[in-house]
Amino acid sequence: MPSPAGRLLAALAWLALLAVAGWWLAQHLSFSTDLRRFLPDPRTPEQTLLIEELGEGPGSRLLLVALSGDDAETLAAQSQAMQATLSADARFAFVANGGSLGLDAIPERLRPYRYLLSPTLDAQPLDVDYLREELQARVQDLGSPAADLVEPLLPSDPTLETLRLAEGWLPPHAPQTRHDAWFDAAGRQALLLAETRAPGFDPDGQRQAVDAIRAAFEAARGDGASQLEISGPGAFSVEIGGRTEREARWIGTVDTVGLILLLLVAYRSWRIPLLGVLPLASAGLAGLAVVALLFGDRVHGITIAFGFTLIGVVQDYPIHFFSHQHAGLSPWRNVRALWPTLATGVAATCIAYVTFLFSGVDGLRQLAVFTIVALATAALCTRYLLPGLVDPAPRDPAASPRLLALWRAIERLPRPRGSLLVLALAALAVVALRPGDFWQNDLSKLTPVPAPLLQRDAQLRAELGAPDVRYVLALTAPDAQAALAGSEGLRPALDALVARGAIDGYDMAARYLPSAATQRARQQQLPAGDALRTMLDAALADSPFRADAFEDFVADVARARTALPLQPRDLDGTPLATSVSGLLVGGDGHATALVSLSGLEDVGAVAQAASAHGARLLDLKQASESLVADYRARILASLAVAALLLVATVWIALRTPRRVLRVLLPMALTTLLILAVLRGFGVELTLFHLVSLILAAGLGLDYALFFEHAGDSRDDQLRTLHAVIVCSLMTLLVFSLLALSSIPVLRAIGSTVALGVLLNFVLSLLIARAPAARVLPMGGTTA
Amino acid sequence: MGLLAIAPSAWAQAALDSDALLRALARPAPAATAFVEVRDSPMLKAPLRVSGEYRRPDATTLVREVRAPYAETTTLRGGEAIIARAGRAPRTLALSRVPELAALQSSFGALLAGDADALRAHYRIDAQGTRERWTMQLVPRDARLAAKLRGIVLHGDGDDLRCIETTPAKGEVQRTLMGATAQAVGAGADIAALCRGTAG
Numbered sequence: 001m002p003s004p005a006g007r008l009l010a011a012l013a014w015l016a017l018l019a020v021a022g023w024w025l026a027q028h029l030s031f032s033t034d035l036r037r038f039l040p041d042p043r044t045p046e047q048t049l050l051i052e053e054l055g056e057g058p059g060s061r062l063l064l065v066a067l068s069g070d071d072a073e074t075l076a077a078q079s080q081a082m083q084a085t086l087s088a089d090a091r092f093a094f095v096a097n098g099g100s101l102g103l104d105a106i107p108e109r110l111r112p113y114r115y116l117l118s119p120t121l122d123a124q125p126l127d128v129d130y131l132r133e134e135l136q137a138r139v140q141d142l143g144s145p146a147a148d149l150v151e152p153l154l155p156s157d158p159t160l161e162t163l164r165l166a167e168g169w170l171p172p173h174a175p176q177t178r179h180d181a182w183f184d185a186a187g188r189q190a191l192l193l194a195e196t197r198a199p200g201f202d203p204d205g206q207r208q209a210v211d212a213i214r215a216a217f218e219a220a221r222g223d224g225a226s227q228l229e230i231s232g233p234g235a236f237s238v239e240i241g242g243r244t245e246r247e248a249r250w251i252g253t254v255d256t257v258g259l260i261l262l263l264l265v266a267y268r269s270w271r272i273p274l275l276g277v278l279p280l281a282s283a284g285l286a287g288l289a290v291v292a293l294l295f296g297d298r299v300h301g302i303t304i305a306f307g308f309t310l311i312g313v314v315q316d317y318p319i320h321f322f323s324h325q326h327a328g329l330s331p332w333r334n335v336r337a338l339w340p341t342l343a344t345g346v347a348a349t350c351i352a353y354v355t356f357l358f359s360g361v362d363g364l365r366q367l368a369v370f371t372i373v374a375l376a377t378a379a380l381c382t383r384y385l386l387p388g389l390v391d392p393a394p395r396d397p398a399a400s401p402r403l404l405a406l407w408r409a410i411e412r413l414p415r416p417r418g419s420l421l422v423l424a425l426a427a428l429a430v431v432a433l434r435p436g437d438f439w440q441n442d443l444s445k446l447t448p449v450p451a452p453l454l455q456r457d458a459q460l461r462a463e464l465g466a467p468d469v470r471y472v473l474a475l476t477a478p479d480a481q482a483a484l485a486g487s488e489g490l491r492p493a494l495d496a497l498v499a500r501g502a503i504d505g506y507d508m509a510a511r512y513l514p515s516a517a518t519q520r521a522r523q524q525q526l527p528a529g530d531a532l533r534t535m536l537d538a539a540l541a542d543s544p545f546r547a548d549a550f551e552d553f554v555a556d557v558a559r560a561r562t563a564l565p566l567q568p569r570d571l572d573g574t575p576l577a578t579s580v581s582g583l584l585v586g587g588d589g590h591a592t593a594l595v596s597l598s599g600l601e602d603v604g605a606v607a608q609a610a611s612a613h614g615a616r617l618l619d620l621k622q623a624s625e626s627l628v629a630d631y632r633a634r635i636l637a638s639l640a641v642a643a644l645l646l647v648a649t650v651w652i653a654l655r656t657p658r659r660v661l662r663v664l665l666p667m668a669l670t671t672l673l674i675l676a677v678l679r680g681f682g683v684e685l686t687l688f689h690l691v692s693l694i695l696a697a698g699l700g701l702d703y704a705l706f707f708e709h710a711g712d713s714r715d716d717q718l719r720t721l722h723a724v725i726v727c728s729l730m731t732l733l734v735f736s737l738l739a740l741s742s743i744p745v746l747r748a749i750g751s752t753v754a755l756g757v758l759l760n761f762v763l764s765l766l767i768a769r770a771p772a773a774r775v776l777p778m779g780g781t782t783a
Numbered sequence: 784m785g786l787l788a789i790a791p792s793a794w795a796q797a798a799l800d801s802d803a804l805l806r807a808l809a810r811p812a813p814a815a816t817a818f819v820e821v822r823d824s825p826m827l828k829a830p831l832r833v834s835g836e837y838r839r840p841d842a843t844t845l846v847r848e849v850r851a852p853y854a855e856t857t858t859l860r861g862g863e864a865i866i867a868r869a870g871r872a873p874r875t876l877a878l879s880r881v882p883e884l885a886a887l888q889s890s891f892g893a894l895l896a897g898d899a900d901a902l903r904a905h906y907r908i909d910a911q912g913t914r915e916r917w918t919m920q921l922v923p924r925d926a927r928l929a930a931k932l933r934g935i936v937l938h939g940d941g942d943d944l945r946c947i948e949t950t951p952a953k954g955e956v957q958r959t960l961m962g963a964t965a966q967a968v969g970a971g972a973d974i975a976a977l978c979r980g981t982a983g
Contacts, residue, residue: 077926
């Protein structure tokens with residue numbers, strides 16, 4: 001046995017080694033924040049689309065900005081200033097605020113393309129009669145109060161095709177414009193829309209974008225009283241990131257101080273907190289290292305967050321060991337005596353997690369690997385390293401008179417049987433009979449975003465004129481051009497639906513960017529230079545316009561005739577790019593043209609019209625719900641297998657049915673009671689509740705195993721009681737603090753696990769504690 | 784006779800009260816007045832002369848009806864402009880999208896309605912001259928409008944508005960002759976002089 005100084009040195013060396021390993025891992029580990037890793041593989045086209053949209057889609061890159069708190073004119077001026085600043089910022093693909101919307105949508109370089117993009121000339125050839133009629137209308141425009149608006153356009157565009165295009169592109173329900181800026185319906189908030197170049201789930205990129213918006217706002221506001229609001233997926237991830245960091249900091253600090261105090265009070269030794277942290281830290285680092293090795297840069301942030309929550313249970317292993325250590329007992333003997341019970345708990349839990357490997361969800365597989373490696377590492381550290389480091393003769397918990405008094409009180413407690421059955425039946429009744437949905441199927445509820453923020457987001461989205469979010473038409477083709485052409489083919493049927501009132505309107509990429517074939521057909525219709533000049537001369541002869549007024553127009557038409565058809569990539573950097581890329585989704589070897597619908601009245605008619613033209617009506621709500629249900633089904637299937645494996649493991653370890661029942665009953669009953677409490681409060685269960693239930697069950701199994709095999713002597717039973725009390729207090733502390741978080745997900749996990757710890761402790765005590773008969777041969781090894 | 788000749792000018796010596804002037808210019812609905820407008824552009828062979836009638840059929844509506852050289856009716860009501868041209872379906876525009884039309888309503892419309900408050904809300908008003916020959920200058924308060932419109936000058940005699948002179952931020956001054964002046968104008972007349980009341 002080494003000297004106390006040698007033991008301390010060894011412990012510090014271990015800690016230093018962990019610090020180095022942790023530093024090295026931190027340098028080399030990169031996390032994925034793509035939520036899709038935590039979703040099951042899509043099986044239907046609807047699910048595929050949903051998953052594609054969730055990730056890098058333009059919807060996820062949109063930030064909604066609202067300015068309020070000042071008069072409309074001031075807000076509009078600030079909106080203009082911000083728009084000007086942010087448009088010049090390379091981090092944004094575009095920033096729109098309604099200011100002179102329309103013409104700006106068509107950058108100068110694309111204006112000659114107007115005759116290829118606009119449908120006007122499909123029905124109306126560009127001939128003398130048309131020109132004459134248009135020129136007469138332009139005379140009237142010049143005589144109108146709005147003459148200044150159109151006059152600059154006329155030399156190159158006497159038919160005002162540019163305005164017609166811009167009008168055609170206006171969103172059907174665009175927000176109102178005041179002082180040249182978008183405003184909400186009440187006129188109190190100026191609205192802007194910014195599309196970041198960084199994907200929605202790139203937290204750094206989104207943070208930079210949000211910071212840039214804030215800076216632009218501060219500069220535009222000056223000393224004003226207005227306020228800024230930013231919404232959208234990117235803003236949420238920044239907000240959640242910030243909140244998590246702040247809360248993690250205070251929760252972590254309180255946790256650390258609380259745990260150290262608890263250990264100091266429980267063991268009256270300053271070395272114990274140091275030794276207690278070694279298995280947990282080793283477990284976490286080992287888990288991270290193996291996950292990083294197996295999954296590379298696909299390691300998900302959620303894996304790590306959930307993983308560390310789940311392995312909190314390993315903190316219990318050294319506690320059991322410490323509580324049983326007393327003078328006269330070699331630490332190695334101590335750990336050998338504890339090992340069967342400890343190993344049963346670890347093995348049962350690990351085997352349960354193995355089922356997650358077959359869940360078909362990458363994130364869950366990572367979680368399983370992380371947890372199994374970590375649990376095993378902590379157990380092995382406790383078994384093979386810790387005994388060499390502890391003080392072999394610490395203060396014996398069994399010598400505490402207060403603990404003895406508590407133990408006597410517990411001994412007098414009844415062993416409930418019938419009352420437990422009643423409790424179980426009551427819980428079952430609540431679970432089964434309480435009205436309301438059992439499961440939360442809404443995918444958006446999986447986000448950690450607080451509900452008020454989501455509501456605000458929905459409000460802003462509605463103000464900015466978003467289409468139906470549930471139904472969308474999809475047409476899949478081998479490439480983008482085929483998809484564009486296919487969706488153009490849908491238009492007559494869609495127009496008929498609008499006429500019949502089945503829908504109010506629709507939007508598609510081809511509305512902004514016709515297929516190359518359509519553009520070529522329109523080029524064919526444009527007159528050649530000489531022919532155009534002859535027609536123009538004829539039309540101008542008897543008009544008030546000068547003969548040479550429209551030379552720019554002749555040049556523009558000549559360019560339009562010979563230009564290469566406009567492709568989706570040519571729109572990059574223009575406001576049109578967003579409209580098009582949101583409705584034309586690319587994949588590997590295929591492209592999907594989406595048709596968004598507004599004012600959908602007759603779902604059946606739209607579905608029928610779609611299928612008649614090679615498209616499909618997708619129900620995204622149904623797809624998302626089926627995805628969540630699919631997901632849950634996989635987790636539940638894993639859990640069912642896990643439960644069976646767990647029972648089998650415990651059975652093999654304990655052998656007698658009575659003991660198996662005593663160990664498993666508290667855990668099963670606790671799970672049922674938690675479910676009843678959650679249901680009783682009307683909580684719809686999510687993935688997070690399931691994870692929490694698994695953790696609580698793992699804790700309960702450990703408590704019951706230790707209570708059940710508390711040792712043959714009264715002193716050993718006292719030591720076990722001491723250990724389980726310290727374990728459960730620690731876990732209770734950590735998860736009660738988590739329950740105070742402002743982030744709904746953390747709150748759900750915290751409250752569920754804290755409740756589980758309490759119930760498991762009480763029920764293990766009542767059900768699983770060693771029968772009094774076995775305590776009779778007293779005395780024994782007490783020092 | 785001598786007394787009669789002296790009286791108006793003596794009255795005019797007093798400071799020109801813009802409120803009194805605005806009250807005198809108000810024309811309760813329904814009301815109508817003829818106009819002639821001239822517009823020049825480098826694209827045109829000759830300045831375009833448009834004539835017709837401004838009408839206020841009710842207190843909230845302003846109609847600009849062009850009769851020559853073409854027919855066009857613009858109806859401004861409740862934040863919207865409806866433009867109807869011969870042989871075409873009427874077009875509806877939000878006034879917020881066409882500041883020039885919004886300015887027409889907030890200046891000329893408010894003037895005819897006698898709504899001094901609305902006028903002052905949008906413009907700084909400065910009246911000069913005598914009661915029998917006056918000018919009233921309107922300068923937009925709104926920075927957005929000011930970016931498009933430098934100012935409007937109204938010219939009048941007694942209770943009659945003779946001409947509206949509009950100066951855009953960029954471009955030529957546009958003049959609209961009103962009422963009796965508009966009806967009397969002949970071909971080739973010096974519009975600028977008629978507007979200022981300096982012609983003959």
